[in-house]
Every structure is written in C-alpha cells, then in structure tokens.
Amino acid sequence: DAGVTQSPTHLIKTRGQQVTLRCSPKSGHDTVSWYQQALGQGPQFIFQYYEEEERQRGNFPDRFSGHQFPNYSSELNVNALLLGDSALYLCASSLFRGGRYEQYFGPGTRLTVT
Amino acid sequence: SQQGEEDPQALSIQEGENATMNCSYKTSINNLQWYRQNSGRGLVHLILIRSNEREKHSGRLRVTLDTSKKSSSLLITASRAADTASYFCAPLTQGGSEKLVFGKGTKLTVNP
Numbered sequence: 001d002a003g004v005t006q007s008p009t010h011l012i013k014t015r016g017q018q019v020t021l022r023c024s025p026k027s028g029h030d031t032v033s034w035y036q037q038a039l040g041q042g043p044q045f046i047f048q049y050y051e052e053e054e055r056q057r058g059n060f061p062d063r064f065s066g067h068q069f070p071n072y073s074s075e076l077n078v079n080a081l082l083l084g085d086s087a088l089y090l091c092a093s094s095l096f097r098g099g100r101y102e103q104y105f106g107p108g109t110r111l112t113v114t
Numbered sequence: 115s116q117q118g119e120e121d122p123q124a125l126s127i128q129e130g131e132n133a134t135m136n137c138s139y140k141t142s143i144n145n146l147q148w149y150r151q152n153s154g155r156g157l158v159h160l161i162l163i164r165s166n167e168r169e170k171h172s173g174r175l176r177v178t179l180d181t182s183k184k185s186s187s188l189l190i191t192a193s194r195a196a197d198t199a200s201y202f203c204a205p206l207t208q209g210g211s212e213k214l215v216f217g218k219g220t221k222l223t224v225n226p
Contacts, residue, residue, distance in 0.1 A: 004156070033213060042202055042216030043157070045115075056213050090156055092214075101145055101206060103214060105156035 004106035021076040025093030032074040035090040117215040118203035133190040135220040137203030
C-alpha cells in the first residue's frame with residue numbers, strides 16, 4: 001500500500017518564475033491538503049482539496065493555487081516566485097468523512113528560490 | 115482549528131531516559147494529535163487522543179489529556195537516538211478533515 005508521494009524531491013527556481021508541485025494521496029484517501037514549512041517553523045496550512053474543489057484555504061496569497069484530479073492526486077502551483085517562498089512543501093492526505101482524523105504526510109518537496 | 119503551543123522548544127536527553135513534552139491550546143477540542151518530523155522530512159502521525167479520553171498508550175508513547183487545563187503531554191519512555199526529531203501537537207476543534215495548525219514544535223535530541 002503506497003503512502004503519500006510527492007514530486008519532485010528538490011527544486012531550484014529563480015525569482016519571478018512559476019513552479020508546479022505534485023502529490024499522490026495514500027490509497028483510499030480522497031482529500032489532499034498542502035502545507036508550507038519554512039526553516040525552523042511548523043508547517044503552515046495553504047489549502048485543502050476535496051471532490052476537485054478547494055474546501056479550505058489558509059492565509060496565502062492568490063499566487064498559490066491548486067488543483068485536484070479525478071484520481072484524487074493534486075498539484076500546487078506558485079506564480080511569481082519570491083525569495084520568501086523557499087520552503088519545504090508538504091502534502092497530506094486524509095479521508096473527508098469516516099471518523100478517521102489522521103493525516104498522512106508525504107516526504108515533501110524542498111523548493112529553493114534564488 | 116486552533117494552534118497548539120509546544121513546550122519546551124528544545125529538549126536534550128541521554129539515550130534510555132524519558133522525554134516529556136507538553137502542548138497547550140485555548141478552546142475546547144474534539145481530539146488532539148501528535149506528529150513527529152525527522153529532520154527535513156514529512157510528518158508522521160503518532161497518536162490521537164479524543165476529548166473524552168484522559169490517557170492513551172502506543173508502544174513507548176504515552177499521551178495524556180487534561181481538558182480542564184487545556185493541555186496535553188507526550189511521554190516517550192526509554193528514548194533512543196532514533197527518537198531525535200521535532201514533535202508537533204495539533205488540537206482539532208471538529209475532527210474530520212479539519213486543517214492542522216502547528217506551532218513551532220519541540221525539538222528533541224537524544225544523545226547516544
């Protein structure tokens with residue numbers, strides 16, 4: 001049973017560029033959440049997708065957008081990259097309903113903006 | 115969702131000793147979860163304790179919850195070098211796929 005997978009593992013981009021990160025949820029899960037973790041900080045919630053719609057959103061600008069596909073996988077897009085976007089981006093999957101509240105995290109994508 | 119505040123921010127112990135870290139929160143909860151993060155990697159769910167539970171065990175982990183004090187503690191017994199990681203608590207108000215709000219965590223170092 002594959003867990004949550006993310007690609008790529010590492011990424012280096014230049015200011016102003018755009019980036020797309022990808023996530024495949026754990027088998028059987030239908031909900032994907034994205035988090036940004038700066039060095040030395042806890043993960044910060046970006047947004048959550050369920051049934052191909054954004055259900056919840058954290059305090060992130062519109063430069064951050066996402067998508068969920070019919071197979072529940074998800075993408076995180078960041079436009080007009082800033083130096084401050086350098087962080088570990090984590091994807092977590094879960095079941096929207098069913099009484100199981102645990103979220104399963106992927107290994108993350110380390111984004112460096114130069 | 116609400117943010118949990120972990121305390122202490124850093125903890126250094128010797129292998130074999132017990133490690134205790136605490137989490138405080140502000141409003142009533144449905145459940146509280148603890149996660150572990152090894153350096154630069156994804157978070158791993160450790161244990162969930164529901165608001166009507168006072169104590170829960172999982173292997174070398176013991177979690178307590180005091181809803182009157184709005185606090186929880188995570189005890190790791192007989193610690194190992196592999197327990198070196200950051201530990202985060204996540205209090206959930208409703209449950210379900212509620213977003214997790216993390217504090218800065220407790221950075222535990224277990225020295226061999």
